[in-house]
Amino acid sequence: MNWFAQIVGIVGIVFSLLSFQFKERKYIMLAQMIASLLFSSQLFLVGAFTGGCLDMISFIRTLIFSNNSKKWASSPLWLYFFIIVMIVTGVFTWQDGWSILPILGSILSTIALWMKKEKHIRLISLLVGPCWIVYNIVTGAYTGALNEVFAMTSIVISLIRHDMKKEVKKEG
Secondary structure (H helix, E strand, O other): OOHHHHHHHHHHHHHHHHHHHOOOHHHHHHHHHHHHHHHHHHHHHOOOHHHHHHHHHHHHHHHHHOOOOOHHHOOOHHHHHHHHHHHHHHHHOOOOHHHHHHHHHHHHHHHHHHOOOHHHHHHHHHHHHHHHHHHHHHHOOHHHHHHHHHHHHHHHHHHHHHHHHHHHHHHO
């Protein structure tokens, strides 16, 4: 086991968990960018190149998406651009059948982070976890898999804290 890679993953866990607890989109995005860099590093350290490359692209994607209130970054073409880049990158870095999982997870994450409403970010992000859990276990990025379990739990807590409370207040 590559212990240094697991330590990098633990730091990534911290930023990933924080991301879904923030109320404002800009802080969700910043924490996601930092987590992407850390998990990309972890995946490269364990030799999981498809996932590592996709997480690097995810960092750039999140940087652009976090600016989508600005004209240059608001075009829906960015969404399609990143989905295509992720598919092409996945094909060129394909290692085995497991490589489909980070491609799917990255595409779902791309769609989630394009969303303007925090609730939609959280709901779609719930679908990302299972893809990365399996891929991280298979490639030996164990703390990355643990992150996905924590992230999914964090998302559910955040949905309750931020989204379900809003719905109860609207009804009441």
